[in-house]
Amino acid sequence: MRETAGERWGRRIVLTLLALFVVIPLYVMVTSAAKPLQDVQNGFTWWPSRPTLQPFIDMWSTVPLARYLVNSLVVSSIAAICSVAVAIFAAFAVSRYRFRGRGVFSVTVLSTQMFPGILFLLPLFLIYVNLGNATGIELYASRTGLIITYLTFSLPFSIWMLVGYFDSIPRGLDEAAQVDGAGPLRTLFQVILPAAVPGVVAVTVYAFMTAWGEVLFASVMTDEGSRTLAVGLQGYSTQFNVYWNQIMAASLVVSVPVVVGFLALQRYFVAGLTAGAVK
């Protein structure tokens, strides 16, 4: 099927406009991170008057960025790993067994994803605070509390995507393993998981991104010691100065890992979305 000249030009125009819309903020982020402070204080410049890497050095001392970064790394990594581990078992059960409550489980879990976060915020805040007062288990303002919260946030979608992946693995493989004497768990670990590695990796990155980017609970459930990047990045504006060049430098640094991870795995996300949506 040939493309007409009109279609070709239409395509070029649409793509140019979309690309400009997407690129301009990214361009400003990257170039402004290399600007001296006066460039971001007196009007806007398209290009740094004197390109410098100073903002990338200063950003660590203006706010305790290293602490926020470590907090975010610890919280997001542990939440992602635990979330995927829990999701693997749940998805295995949903994909390979027919049991009473299977439908209810799937629907309930997916629908919580759609509920307003604000609905959980106030009760969880109270539960965490009161649990701390009553039992001494510090969940409020601690990284543990954040980890548990975030790992549950990414759980529904992780389960959904993994069920899609597991369903696409032929049951013949399971049966062959079972004939060889493998129990259900060995089938899961030695047959299904190796075949679903891309899906598991994609889900891990998704869970990491969810925790890395969460703002609402981070703004309420943390104190100075457990603060994550989501809240900490707002500390660059003081009463006297807004260090826009350092904000852009810090934004760039915290974005690069997740963007690279996401883009490297994007086709597995597409595959996971399709696999999940087909059913």
Add this chain to the structure above:
Amino acid sequence: MATSTTAPDADQREPRAGSPARGPARRPRGPRRSLLPYLLLAPAVVLELAIHVIPMVVGVWMSLLELTQFHIRNWSTAPFIGLENYRATLDLNSAAGKELLHSFWVTLAYSLLSVGFAWLLGISAAVVLQRPFRGRAILRALFLTPYALPVYAAVITWSFLLQRDTGLVNHVLVDQLGLMNDRPFWLIGDNSFWSLLVVSVWRNWPFAFLCLMAGLQNVPGELYEAAAIDGAGFWRRLRSVTLPMLRPVNLVLLLVLFLWTFNDFNTPFVLFGGSAPEQADLISIHIYRSSFKTWDFGSGSAMSVALLLFLLVVSAAYLLITNRRRDDHA
């Protein structure tokens, strides 16, 4: 259940049939087998209960209490006041009720416009990127970048762009193009709504693009070939092949995007630094601020529960209408 050996379930329930009798075979296996799926689900169920279900129930309970700052520390002392919180916050003649109603309309307009534009950009990009050409993979990666960025990094960058004196937007509009005489404020006043909308579309359209792209992969190429042979032009193919084939994806996508934008907290919270202007006072921000400003968690919970009920009704109506229409066509 596992009586027939030909059913797929039955095969799984007798996995060791061909294996020599070892340890597990001596133990009674029947009950353990049927318990296994529940054991596998247990961690997920416990977490969902602890973080989603129980807090939701607690939230409904809280909305029936006089849970003001005097009772926050020890909420068992908060008196039960029935539907008083609902009456107070949803009373449209009171100041609080008027503010909530205003916030509701702002949120509704914001969601509908944001979803509409995000879908439009997403379908445009998905359709023009359907055919392979040089640079397609790069453009696809570029278009997905806003979605992959952490929300705060993306929105902070936008708030820099929208600064009155040091932002790119005013620099281009006022200094370079000379379209306006005085520099407008973009983050306060009437403009703040449109700023919020643009940022939200920028953040959300890649998700629409991703889903629609995945959906288009399932459209068989022969359909387009057949349509082209019949002399169908671009728009005709879009209307008669692409959109009908994308219908299942669109049904889910539009609902999910609507719920996400309606509940959006992150974009306004980061863009306006926690104090959204009245014109961009989304409902999540509204509840958040009124709860933590006055520490009146009772009325905050009442508003949250009302929000949930509204979204449930909207979702149910949406699913009902779209399902009925599908039956009509069948």
